[in-house]
Amino acid sequence: xxPQGAAASKSHPYSINVQTSGGAETGAMDSSNISDAxxxxxxxxxxxxxxxxxxxxxxxxxxxxxxxxxxxxxxxILGATFTVDMEAAWTLTKIADNSxxxxxxxxxxxxxxxxxxxxxxxxxxxxxxxxxxxNIDQGLKEIMALNF
Numbered sequence: 001x002x003p004q005g006a007a008a009s010k011s012h013p014y015s016i017n018v019q020t021s022g023g024a025e026t027g028a029m030d031s032s033n034i035s036d037a038x039x040x041x042x043x044x045x046x047x048x049x050x051x052x053x054x055x056x057x058x059x060x061x062x063x064x065x066x067x068x069x070x071x072x073x074x075x076x077i078l079g080a081t082f083t084v085d086m087e088a089a090w091t092l093t094k095i096a097d098n099s100x101x102x103x104x105x106x107x108x109x110x111x112x113x114x115x116x117x118x119x120x121x122x123x124x125x126x127x128x129x130x131x132x133x134x135n136i137d138q139g140l141k142e143i144m145a146l147n148f
Contacts, residue, residue, distance in 0.1 A: 010144045016053040017062035017095075018043050022070030022088070031075050032125040034132050043068060046136050052143055060095065067091045068139065071105065073131070075124060082123050084110045086131040090139045094148075101148055108134035 020043065023036040043066070044056050053064070067090070074085040085107065092102040110131030117123040 011051045012053050012064075012143075012146075012148070014053055014063035015055040015057045015061070016047060017057050017059065017065045018047070019065060019067045020069070021067070031077075032121075032128040034070060034073065034128060039068065039070070039132065042132065043136060046140060050140060050144075052140055062095060064101070065093045065095055066143075067093070073128065075128065078120075081111060081113045082120075082127040084124070084127040084131040086110065086128075086135050088135050088139070090142070092143060092146075102142060102146060104139075104142055106135055106138050106142070108132075108138060110134060 018040055020036040020040040023039050024033040025035045026033045047053055047056060047066075056062075069089045069091075071087040071089055072085070076082050076084070086109075087105055087107045090102065090104050090106055091100060093099065094101055108131050110127045110129065110133070112123045112126035112130060114123070116126045
């Protein structure tokens with residue numbers, strides 16, 4: 001779920017704590033979901049790879065907190081091409097004074113075709129991962145564009 005591409009055009013010289021919510025584990029009889037832990041890991045990996053912040057901190061010792069909450073994850077039931085719609089609420093907060101630096105709902109789309117996977121269960125997982133990857137990419141681009 002980590003977006004590919006070059007490092008950040010702008011790196012913020014602060015530490016960040018990442019929090020995620022709204023996700024769900026994939027059950028034995030469910031179609032693919034995104035767990036909070038997987039989303040958090042993907043966000044932290046992407047922040048590190050793109051060098052958006054200087055350091056990721058677990059706990060309250062960070063300069064900023066990024067909270068990403070999955071609002072909706074719409075998945076198809078049947079089809080040759082699966083299109084997944086995802087919406088996540090992104091909030092970046094300065095911890096020192098609890099001020100909101102950015103609050104934005106980000107919508108993304110992930111697709112997977114028969115060329116990606118013949119088996120429907122795999123195809124839906126690929127589409128979900130593509131939607132999450134696009135959401136992370138858009139969110140980090142918004143943060144990189146901020147001046148703070």
